[in-house]
Amino acid sequence: MKVSATMTQRLDDPRLFRQYAYVDGKWTHGDAGREEAVTDPATGEVLGHIPWLEADQIRGAVDAAERAFVQWRALRADERADRLLAWYDLIQENREDLAILMSMEQGKPLPDARGEVEYGASFIKWFAEQGKRTFGETIPSHIPNAALGTIKEPIGIAALITPWNFPLAMITRKAGAAMAAGCPVIVKPAGETPFSALALAELAERASIPAGIFNVVLGEPAEVSSILCKEERVKALSFTGSTRVGRLLLEQSAGTVKRVSLELGGNAPFIVGPDMDPHEAALAAVAAKFQTAGQDCLAANRILVHESIHDAFVEHFAERMAALTVGNGLQSEVDLGPLIHGQAVEKASSIVDDAISRGATLVAGDQSAAPGPNFFMPVLLTGVTREMKVWREENFAPVAGITAYSDDDEVIAMANDTEYGLAAYVYTHDIRRIWKLMRALEYGMVSVNSVKMTGPPIPFGGVKQSGLGREGGVSGIDEYLETKYYCLGALGSVSGS
Numbered sequence: 491m492k493v494s495a496t497m498t499q500r501l502d503d504p505r506l507f508r509q510y511a512y513v514d515g516k517w518t519h520g521d522a523g524r525e526e527a528v529t530d531p532a533t534g535e536v537l538g539h540i541p542w543l544e545a546d547q548i549r550g551a552v553d554a555a556e557r558a559f560v561q562w563r564a565l566r567a568d569e570r571a572d573r574l575l576a577w578y579d580l581i582q583e584n585r586e587d588l589a590i591l592m593s594m595e596q597g598k599p600l601p602d603a604r605g606e607v608e609y610g611a612s613f614i615k616w617f618a619e620q621g622k623r624t625f626g627e628t629i630p631s632h633i634p635n636a637a638l639g640t641i642k643e644p645i646g647i648a649a650l651i652t653p654w655n656f657p658l659a660m661i662t663r664k665a666g667a668a669m670a671a672g673c674p675v676i677v678k679p680a681g682e683t684p685f686s687a688l689a690l691a692e693l694a695e696r697a698s699i700p701a702g703i704f705n706v707v708l709g710e711p712a713e714v715s716s717i718l719c720k721e722e723r724v725k726a727l728s729f730t731g732s733t734r735v736g737r738l739l740l741e742q743s744a745g746t747v748k749r750v751s752l753e754l755g756g757n758a759p760f761i762v763g764p765d766m767d768p769h770e771a772a773l774a775a776v777a778a779k780f781q782t783a784g785q786d787c788l789a790a791n792r793i794l795v796h797e798s799i800h801d802a803f804v805e806h807f808a809e810r811m812a813a814l815t816v817g818n819g820l821q822s823e824v825d826l827g828p829l830i831h832g833q834a835v836e837k838a839s840s841i842v843d844d845a846i847s848r849g850a851t852l853v854a855g856d857q858s859a860a861p862g863p864n865f866f867m868p869v870l871l872t873g874v875t876r877e878m879k880v881w882r883e884e885n886f887a888p889v890a891g892i893t894a895y896s897d898d899d900e901v902i903a904m905a906n907d908t909e910y911g912l913a914a915y916v917y918t919h920d921i922r923r924i925w926k927l928m929r930a931l932e933y934g935m936v937s938v939n940s941v942k943m944t945g946p947p948i949p950f951g952g953v954k955q956s957g958l959g960r961e962g963g964v965s966g967i968d969e970y971l972e973t974k975y976y977c978l979g980a981l982g983s984v985s986g987s
């Protein structure tokens with residue numbers, strides 16, 4: 491096995507660092523010897539290599555999942571919950587190693603990576619419990635002498651395709667729900683961040699999750715995804731990633747009429763009312779914008795500030811932004827790590843150039859101070875308008891754009907002026923304004939006076955081009971369940987029918 495000395499030296503348990511795919515409970519390499527290097531975005535150092543599986547091997551993962559499904563679905567929900575909770579415990583016990591591994595492959599600061607491990611583990615615990623509550627219903631019968639009702643059954647094999655910005659939590663939010671419902675999963679993580687997924691597989695094995703229930707396949711993204719989407723035996727596809735790829739996978743899944751859940755891009759407005767203290771609101775906006783260096787589907791992309799407090803807000807925002815430290819996520823006191831790769835840096839630059847060329851003012855953001863090629867210093871633009879890319883596109887970078895508005899109706903129109911509809915933030919203490927905005931905003935999630943909005947109990951998801959379905963919460967497990975209606979007829983006289 492090829493081992494990255496740097497990675498293994500940093501981990502208490504080097505066996506968490508795996509450079510194989512994981513199929514049917516076995517660590518596996520690619521049959522044709524194809525592989526891909528994985529680099530640390532902060533240093534450019536090669537951390538390791540992952541195999542690319544061939545088409546037959548991907549189908550082999552489906553065969554394994556099909557075999558494993560028979561016994562997994564036959565377990566009682568509390569028996570599956572016990573296995574999931576054992577997995578949860580192991581993730582907690584190994585959280586420091588998992589955070590280091592994540593920080594090295596993704597770039598995020600270690601405290602954020604620790605937070606993500608905690609967040610990711612919490613979905614497994616939540617769904618272990620929810621799996622015991624997949625209740626059916628009793629239906630008052632309209633048919634004489636019959637009893638009617640529904641039961642919930644696992645849908646079958648679920649393919650889970652996930653992005654690089656949250657390499658662990660985007661997997662557990664899906665896998666926890668699917669596995670608790672009784673479904674085997676085939677995970678295809680992003681090629682940039684496969685090691686968190688593989689560490690989860692190692693811990694699943696230690697937790698005695700049966701072979702074939704949690705599989706991690708690696709390969710050329712379009713190739714692997716297309717096989718999984720077109721495979722009839724895969725009954726559910728859950729994808730988190732860009733809207734562009736989400737649309738493609740939805741199309742590819744049409745032929746097999748799969749259950750498809752899509753968690754796609756966002757372009758969150760952050761609305762600041764005239765009654766707000768500009769300092770308090772600016773601190774919140776900085777927190778909502780720069781988490782994971784802006785590479786977050788919930789990042790506050792368009793900051794819309796009432797004209798009466800605009801200038802003071804900009805001043806406080808710039809001051810707070812200037813205090814952010816950019817650097818290698820493993821170093822202490824770092825607030826922003828690198829972007830994931832050079833293309834992301836190029837995209838961020840082009841968005842800033844486009845805004846300036848269309849009349850925006852660059853208040854701060856000197857890229858000559860960047861500590862390395864994949865780093866992008868936080869940028870503050872004012873005078874942002876709807877023609878600019880920074881308004882229209884999800885910038886997925888530490889680029890903040892501020893626009894002044896004059897009244898509630900104007901800001902509602904501005905906020906909804908996007909194809910996306912994932913999350914919106916509202917900062918005001920005026921209850922009438924809160925209610926009006928909350929109802930008028932075309933978003934799946936609206937967070938009022940709070941930067942933090944996520945967690946296992948909430949239904950996470952978007953409207954418009956931000957996706958289909960909800961993850962987490964009480965309904966998240968439904969993505970992996972079928973409702974079976976039954977009619978028990980000719981029962982003789984059934985009381986109440």
Ligand SMILES: NC(=O)c1ccc[n+]([C@@H]2O[C@H](COP(=O)([O-])OP(=O)(O)OC[C@H]3O[C@@H](n4cnc5c(N)ncnc54)[C@H](O)[C@@H]3O)[C@@H](O)[C@H]2O)c1
Binds near residue numbers: 679681738912956
């Ligand atoms: N709504 C949410 O919950 C949520 C959460 C995290 C990220 N995101 C979104 O994810 C995006 C960033 O992640 P990303 O860059 O990894 O997204 P992406 O769409 O490029 O990739 C996501 C996954 O799809 C695979 N993929 C890439 N190209 C493919 C292709 N042509 N065919 C099939 N599969 C392909 C990737 O390997 C990866 O596993 C942003 O738009 C962000 O908003 C959304």
Ligand SMILES: N[C@@H](CC=O)C(=O)O
Binds near residue numbers: 655785787788950
């Ligand atoms: N921060 C999001 C992930 C989006 O990129 C979450 O909490 O799920």
